[in-house]
Amino acid sequence: MPMKTVAVLGGGISGLAAAYYLCKSPQVAKVIVLESSDRFGGWLRTLRRLDGTLFELGPRGVRPAGAVGRNTLNMVEDLGLSAEVLPVSYSHVSSKNRYLYVNGKLHRMPSGISEILRTVPPFSRPLLFSLASEILVKRGKEDDESIYSFVSRRLGKELADIAVDSLCRGVFAGDCRNLSVRSCFPPLFNAEQKRGSLTLGLLLGSGPTPQISAGPLAQRSMKESWAQWSLKRGVEALPESLSDYLQRSGRAQLQKEAAVKHIQPSASGWKVHLEDGVISADHIISALPAKALSCVLPPTCQSLIQQLQDISSVTVAVVNLEYEGSVLPVKGFGHLVPSSEDKGLLGVVYDSVPFPEHNRPSGQTTRLTVMMGGAWFQEEFGAPETVTTEHLLARATESVSCHLGVTSAPGWTHVALHKDCIPQYRLGHFRTVESMRSFIKKKNLSLSLIGSSFDGVSVNDVIFSGRTAVEDLFGGGV
Structure with missing residues (x-):
């Protein structure tokens, strides 16, 4: 009909x-x-400055992986945007280098086989140990579980406290102790249900995935192994x-x-x-x-x-900063901060590294985005209605100087308060x-x-x- x-x-x-x-x-x-x-x-939302510089106020890169990633790329192609795509491959420095700020220091997250074989701070043992012993952990009995409890049970408390706590702040601006593993990370939940283990589930697959064929752009993303992409005029x-x-x-x-x-x-x-x-x-x-x-x-x-x-949803403050010159002590995608280190500060994205095309066309600059609040907004900053942009800006620039050792003041700033922007799947x-x-x-x-x-x-x-x-x-x- x-x-x-x-x-x-x-x-x-x-x-x-x-x-x-x-x-x-x-x-x-x-x-x-x-x-x-x-x-x-x-x-x-992309802020486009008259001199050609771009700043993202919301999501800044899209992942091409899986059926849903292919689906978006097929749409991008159908809309005639293929020539506008800015891809970032897995071999790019921003894909290889992701940091955690723990105990007052930046630590690069292990990536690649050689690095999961040895102990890399802030972790006290090689990640391979956690993965190997994970295969022997019994399947959970409940039909849902918090992400924190699931990861502690399967991979150990240290990974849950540092890596997964930070990851959930980066993705959901939320507290992994209150978020559902089944709704937030279905592949992990399904891997345990179907294969009894995350390691086996992720190696062997663990459930039906939607059948989405890959158009030319999605095929290109696989051939060139993109980790993420943006667009020339921003997201x-x-x-x-x-x-x-x-x-x-x-x-x-x-x-x-x-x-x-x-x-x-x-x-x-x-x-x-x-x-x-x-x-x-x-x-x-x-x-x-x-x-x-x-x-x-x-x-x-x-x-x-x-x-x-x-x-329910959480509120996130997004502070875009631009510094003259090259001010970063490390090159990478950015760093996340576990809640044990600083509840109010979720992480800092080094925008200029993955997408230098969005920098000012003339002269070297560094664009950063500081994310704050989330599930901790009220507790750290008070009610969203009463917080001032000055306070948020001061907190953001202070974190950049403290975490990254940037001594200069930013030459340009923008503060956005996104009220109730990310739903929390409890x-x-x-x-x-x-x-x-x-x-x-x-x-x-x-x-x-x-x-x-x-x-x-x-x-x-x-x-x-x-x-x-x-x-x-x-x-x-x-």
Whole structure:
């Protein structure tokens, strides 16, 4: 049955991706994207300075690996962006060198076989020992577990305290003691379930992966072994190209500053109430954050509203800094900081190393991004409403001088406060999501849930969630 009109709530990257896949389906007559802010792209935001320098305020590089990585590269190619891609290979210094700041010093993370055979500080034994003994650890009995407990049990407390604590701060800005291993790192959970061991699971594979064929760009990424990629005009060029594509498609209508007040079921699907009018839609794909969706649903969806409100998010301060000259004591991607070292400071990315193309065209400069807060924001900085940019900037520059020995002051700075930007998948998150989707099915609501609140927080994950929702809607490929 042809769907006449599909409304997409939220014009971030997942909403735009869903609209893109909808426009590829012959069964859709019209797609309406409703975005409450004055721009599309959500957390993908690039600050472009007049002299040609770029700074990322959100995600700064996308990984090409796996089915979801191939899927994004296929989209990038379809949008005509192949020539814009800036790849970073695994052999690049920023892929090989990733640091941890522990006990007041930078330590390079072991990479490569030779380095897991010997003891590398801050660890007290070779990583190979942990991996070898891991094969003998019994399978967990629970249907979910915190990342911290899972890694301590399988690989030892030291790796959990230092490496995994830092990694979860870098990826989720969250506390690995409260995050679910099943929802945050499905491959690890599945490896234990299917193979009884992470080492065996990762070597032998541990479950079905979506079948996504690799187009020429994705094939190139494998041949050249890319670790990550960006775009010449920054990551925001992706949502910009998507909205251009949608506008040219003739089937999509994009509305900015169109906050949804509430939605109510109607005979044909839904009535979507905006500030200045009502839109009728046969189906809604919601790419809104869980809490935002909970505020617009009708009272008949009380149990769904409750569960959406249970998915919390954290606030992250992102401070971009530019220094004159080459100021880094080491070359690499950046460094992460475990919570035992400094709760407020999550990590520092050395942007100029992976993407020198985004530097000022003339004269040597160093661009850095300092990430702060996350699950510790309130405790370290107080309420997001009361914190000043001066305070955040001072904390960021002080960390750069302390961790990296940079004595000069930055010549240019920018502070962004991203309120509730990364959802936290707590223990049992998978059950909450299953239960929400079964409520929608049982009540026969023409509603799909996509975006970072549900099935993964990475750029690739949320784009893929848009694709999956459209495939589920029309049963089959898009």
